[in-house]
Amino acid sequence: MSSLQDFSAVPVVDISGLRLGTPREASAVADRLGRAAREVGFMYVAGHGVEPALFERLLTVTKEFFALSHEEKMRNYIGLSRNHRGYVPEGEEVFAGGTPDRKEAFDLSAELPADDPDFRAGNPLLGPNQWPDSPDFRTAVTAWYDTVAALGRTLFRGFAIALGEPADAFEPHLTKPPSQLRLIHYPYDADAADRPGIGAHTDYECFTLLRPTAPGLEVLNGAGRWIDAPPVGDTFVVNIGDMLELWSNGEFTATTHRVRKVAEERWSFPLFCSLDYATPVRPLPRFVTAARPARPGLVAGEHLFAQTAQTFGYLRRRIAAGEVRLPDGSLALSSFGHSETGS
DSSP states (O other), X not given: OOOOOOOSSOOEEEOHHHHHSOHHHHHHHHHHHHHHHHHTSEEEEEOOOOOHHHHHHHHHHHHHHHTSOHHHHGGGBGGGOSSSOEEEOTTOBBOTTOOBOXXXXXXXXXXXXXXXXXXXXXXXXXXXXXXOSOHHHHHHHHHHHHHHHHHHHHHHHHHHHHTTSXXXXXXXXXXXXXXXXXXXXXXXXXXXXXXXXXXXXXXXXXXXXXXXXXXXEEXXXXXXXXXXXXXXXXXXXXXXXXXXXXXXXTSSOOOOEEEOXXXXXXXXXXXXXXXXXXXXXXXXXXXXXXXXXXXXXXXXHHHHHHHHHTTBHHHHHHHHTTSOOOOTTOOOTTOSSOOTTOO
């Protein structure tokens, strides 16, 4: 049973001690990460060590890309890729509520060569990226990806300690993870009070590292109330995803969230930190009791692809045409998290 509380604010956790401190200081940070993961499922992370100039360059090239014409952006349409990389036009994604999202995005992951054996074997999430014809874009985005992915590895250590595992428990499962970076543009919306920017959902991976430029994010608390989570200083928003909820058998919570009230143009940069594609994810024995039986396990990459394929229009069309098949045992959308009734 989840320990998600009727919270009214998202806590701030300084991770300096995890990055630079003694084992005792790292353990203290892990305790705070664990408390936030159990009680809220969201937190702001300070003391991350990411240089502000990296974000400024990322923001500049992202704005330049989204200022291009629709026709120019569609040259890198995600539906042209074999491994889910590229431009996502407005309305491409539909979450469990059935409402097309009011945003556009550019999706990418770790750059792998075209002769990567997994890509050549047809893995749907690994391989090379599609890149616009802009060296500055590729340089700035790659620098951000590499830096924030390294920060994600630091947080993997903290969450491992918080779960009572060795600090390096996740390392064997982080050799080639399909951790996705999204560059998201939410346009100004004059009817913002009535139109969602992105539908209510949980994130499919272990956790997300998010850097937004404006308010709009809302988090669903244990009582079924939506709580604002605006940007806070030089912090990242971090939220627990499906895989850590399962790993902990519900001890950590993949909290439902959405983007609404986009009353100003908003840019958002989530990195979804995942495990290697073939990683089996199942509850740790210490979190399995008679009162809390083990939830069914899953394969990390299969879960990620199945949820993605049910969300994106181009993949749903490929499924309908028989070109793509969902992995056996795939869960429906919104199988994690909780609803507005507080369940």
